[in-house]
Amino acid sequence: MKLLVKGGRVVDPASGRDQIGDVYVSEGRLVESFKDKPEKTIDAKGLVVAPGLIDLSARLREPGYEYKATLESEMDAAVAGGVTSLACPPDTDPALDEPGLVDMLRRRAKALARARVYPIGALTVKLAGERLTEMAELAEAGCVAFSQANAPLADTNVLWRAMQYAATFGFPVWLRVEDGSLARGGVAHDGEVATRLGLPGIPAFAETLALGSLLQLVRATGSRVHVCRLSSAVAVEMVRAAKDEGLPVSCDVGIHHVHLSEMDLGYYDSNCRLEPPLRSQRDRASLAAGLADGTIDCAVSDHTPVDEDQKQKPFAEAEPGATGLELLLPLALKWGAQANLPLAKTLARVTSDAARILGVQSGRIATGAPADLVLFDPDELWRVGPGALKSQGKNTPFLGYELAGRVRATIVAGKVVYERR
Amino acid sequence: MSKLPDAEGLLPKLAAELRGCITPATAMIGLHTGGAWVAERLHPLLGMKDPLGFMDIAFYRDDYAKAGLKHDPKRTRIPFEVEGKDLLLVDDVLYTGRTVRAAMNELFDYGRPRSIALVVLADRGGRQLPIGAQYCGARVEVPEGMRLRLKRAADGKLALEYERAA
Amino acid sequence: MPPSSPHNPQLNANGELQHLLSIEGLPPEILTQILDTAESFAGVTEREVKKVPLLRGKSVFNLFFEASTRTRTTFEIAAKRLSADVINLNVAVSSQSKGESLLDTVANLSAMHADVFIVRHSSSGAPHLIARHVKPHEHVINAGDGRHAHPTQGLLDLYTIRHYKKNFTQLRVAIVGDVLHSRVARSLIHGLTTLGVPEVRVIAPQTLLPAGVESLGVRVFHDMRAGLKDCDVVVMLRLQNERMNGALLPSAQEFFKHYGLTADKLALARPEAIVMHPGPMNRGVEIDSSVADGAHSVILPQVTFGIAVRMAVMSIVAGN
Numbered sequence: 005m006k007l008l009v010k011g012g013r014v015v016d017p018a019s020g021r022d023q024i025g026d027v028y029v030s031e032g033r034l035v036e037s038f039k040d041k042p043e044k045t046i047d048a049k050g051l052v053v054a055p056g057l058i059d060l061s062a063r064l065r066e067p068g069y070e071y072k073a074t075l076e077s078e079m080d081a082a083v084a085g086g087v088t089s090l091a092c093p094p095d096t097d098p099a100l101d102e103p104g105l106v107d108m109l110r111r112r113a114k115a116l117a118r119a120r121v122y123p124i125g126a127l128t129v130k131l132a133g134e135r136l137t138e139m140a141e142l143a144e145a146g147c148v149a150f151s152q153a154n155a156p157l158a159d160t161n162v163l164w165r166a167m168q169y170a171a172t173f174g175f176p177v178w179l180r181v182e183d184g185s186l187a188r189g190g191v192a193h194d195g196e197v198a199t200r201l202g203l204p205g206i207p208a209f210a211e212t213l214a215l216g217s218l219l220q221l222v223r224a225t226g227s228r229v230h231v232c233r234l235s236s237a238v239a240v241e242m243v244r245a246a247k248d249e250g251l252p253v254s255c256d257v258g259i260h261h262v263h264l265s266e267m268d269l270g271y272y273d274s275n276c277r278l279e280p281p282l283r284s285q286r287d288r289a290s291l292a293a294g295l296a297d298g299t300i301d302c303a304v305s306d307h308t309p310v311d312e313d314q315k316q317k318p319f320a321e322a323e324p325g326a327t328g329l330e331l332l333l334p335l336a337l338k339w340g341a342q343a344n345l346p347l348a349k350t351l352a353r354v355t356s357d358a359a360r361i362l363g364v365q366s367g368r369i370a371t372g373a374p375a376d377l378v379l380f381d382p383d384e385l386w387r388v389g390p391g392a393l394k395s396q397g398k399n400t401p402f403l404g405y406e407l408a409g410r411v412r413a414t415i416v417a418g419k420v421v422y423e424r425r
Numbered sequence: 426m427s428k429l430p431d432a433e434g435l436l437p438k439l440a441a442e443l444r445g446c447i448t449p450a451t452a453m454i455g456l457h458t459g460g461a462w463v464a465e466r467l468h469p470l471l472g473m474k475d476p477l478g479f480m481d482i483a484f485y486r487d488d489y490a491k492a493g494l495k496h497d498p499k500r501t502r503i504p505f506e507v508e509g510k511d512l513l514l515v516d517d518v519l520y521t522g523r524t525v526r527a528a529m530n531e532l533f534d535y536g537r538p539r540s541i542a543l544v545v546l547a548d549r550g551g552r553q554l555p556i557g558a559q560y561c562g563a564r565v566e567v568p569e570g571m572r573l574r575l576k577r578a579a580d581g582k583l584a585l586e587y588e589r590a591a
Numbered sequence: 592m593p594p595s596s597p598h599n600p601q602l603n604a605n606g607e608l609q610h611l612l613s614i615e616g617l618p619p620e621i622l623t624q625i626l627d628t629a630e631s632f633a634g635v636t637e638r639e640v641k642k643v644p645l646l647r648g649k650s651v652f653n654l655f656f657e658a659s660t661r662t663r664t665t666f667e668i669a670a671k672r673l674s675a676d677v678i679n680l681n682v683a684v685s686s687q688s689k690g691e692s693l694l695d696t697v698a699n700l701s702a703m704h705a706d707v708f709i710v711r712h713s714s715s716g717a718p719h720l721i722a723r724h725v726k727p728h729e730h731v732i733n734a735g736d737g738r739h740a741h742p743t744q745g746l747l748d749l750y751t752i753r754h755y756k757k758n759f760t761q762l763r764v765a766i767v768g769d770v771l772h773s774r775v776a777r778s779l780i781h782g783l784t785t786l787g788v789p790e791v792r793v794i795a796p797q798t799l800l801p802a803g804v805e806s807l808g809v810r811v812f813h814d815m816r817a818g819l820k821d822c823d824v825v826v827m828l829r830l831q832n833e834r835m836n837g838a839l840l841p842s843a844q845e846f847f848k849h850y851g852l853t854a855d856k857l858a859l860a861r862p863e864a865i866v867m868h869p870g871p872m873n874r875g876v877e878i879d880s881s882v883a884d885g886a887h888s889v890i891l892p893q894v895t896f897g898i899a900v901r902m903a904v905m906s907i908v909a910g911n
Contacts, residue, residue, distance in 0.1 A: 194802040195803050196802075198801070199802055199804060199806065199807065200615065200777070200806070201715055201739055202716075202736070202737050202738030202739030202740065203716075203737075203739075204738075207802070271719050272716030313692060316692070316694055316724075317693065318717040318720055318736075318737075319714070320714050320715060320716075481631060483631070484631070484632075484643035484644075489906075489910055492910070493907070493910025494645075494906050494910040497624060497628070498627070498631045500633070500634045501635075530644065534639070534643070535638060535639065
């Protein structure tokens, strides 16, 4: 199968290249060029041609939560959002703590032939924070890293041993940092807004305290750690210092946290009930700046489809999370524009930088790389609403917003998996 | 527009009419806001035993469902026993009769008066209920689209005025 | 970019009170209107027939997801004095335990032709959620939600203060105790600052103050004696039993010693200071009996005023 993407603005975040040109695809990979006539030609005039997005956190809700979303609906959402690779956290039901489950998930995803799915295995059995999973077995079944998702790991001894064990095999550990006892019962940033709304708070130091411990354990174990969903300014500083020190740490931020703060809770908008909570405007500004200067390696959608019933509840009782696969691109573009970044650098945070953490070859436009591409119009405006989203989750704080940047076509392994005229 | 009668001139006329019927059982209640002004002027002229009472009928209006609660209702203060009294109910302008209906309902929540007579400064017609004034300062024709309002100046002088109906 | 910023969900298009969800965000004119109206109703409650026909034919649903006989009763009395039909639903033990969702419960009651919902819920913001989903002719009155707001209590506190002190703009008010968990404190603070009270103080140990409480416009005192100095109004908050011994406080005794209101501490306030408490009181924990029953206490009048204030709120809201 030979495919020619013609006359687009080709942006390669890995090299920073940004020029009008053609992209040649053969046998699922990018090639220099070919002489014979392509089987398909896509006219990309006026569109950006970039590597498909790589989202390090997207919940597909299978197995266990099919009433919230199905693999089909969410894989449709992924490619409609230009996401060609995604890592899914282990907080399914049952949790991804057995090779059989991982294998089944991968097989189901493969059969759908849309985005590439990289399962993250559970670090502990049932995510209960007590017993280690069979990480080597899970890795063999396809897990690329190990994580607790949002489940707390209160026992520091177990965390230490888990990191040691993972380090033995060279498996990366992806962890959210939040002190379980400080966060207990909290639903919002412990600040002015929570005080005004009377919501139980989670102080920012719940994050930094846990991050401090984690960094000490990284020093002790040499384990490669990816810190998930930073939410506070101080945590950004701590990661910056850890990187300067040469610790093997990377980190990401949820794209919502780059744009929103506690102020957006308004009158108890349960779509703003997120984990970690939206924090102060200062925190938000630090996250946006940290993402720009590379302290934060990448931005993720933290896609969490939640059914309507679970959101139509008083704020504290509502299920946390927001749909995000289809918003990652426009929200990344919005951030890049606000930070005055060149497009290549903006896209790097959702492509090449994420590829580096995931340890995959995609995320760049270079000869030999997998032909995972997204074609989008960076200026096309669209209004976020239930009808515009393919995801079964319609829960987003951006409901009703008009965003710029809309996907026209998505290509995975040289095949067009999504196209919109 | 016909010339309006002088409210200040009507007051002594009304007082003279009322004076003949005052007994020890007579008491006076003015309806907020205009009726209270009129009553405040009449009451001292009549030498009644009981102090003047005031009523705001906001809680008894029949248009609550449509118009809601009127802003800042005044407090009803009736500083005497209503039971067995001959009451003079004072209002400024008599129109549909609905205010008087509401006032009578409220009065009966205070007790059972022996009689109630209605005193108004002006009667502009247009009744929607079988209610009439026993003592009336003047009859006034009000042009279409206008209403009749009593105004009180800073020096306490009362005057009838036309006002465009809302 | 964002859709039109959410307007105050309590007000209708004409800026009138459609629901009462919180004192925060209400203009001083509306607060004053409620207090003035309540004053008129206070006259009604003093007479022989304590009833007016205003809400005749209207149905008021007491929807208490969190049990409270006391508050429910005051709303019930107020509604009955307005001639409304009152339906009491102790939802805490019925539909919710059968797994029915909050909005389903409300939709069901709405089908029974409700005009006013009086809502108490343990979760902050629940009345907001209900208000977003009721029909245009239905009104929601918050009777206490989580730690967020208890606006009718706040209003009756304002009424009490105005009754005894006349003018808000010269006052120094101290609120003492568990501000962290107190919806009463939040509502009262917003009311006081809206009506121009120049100095509102909160007095509590750090463990009983929410983060950034100063942002509400209050001065923080940890030393009760310093905090009470020259105050015109002292509002004591209730300390829940379950919070007396634990991570927030070591014991009720130690709390009383440092933050309980006694006659000698009260002597530091203005000589004509009034003492308030939203009830129910813990004698010997927040307040000494001699103070609770003393000359400065206006705790019982508060309860009486509460009826008139709730009549005012119901009649204003249901008419808009």
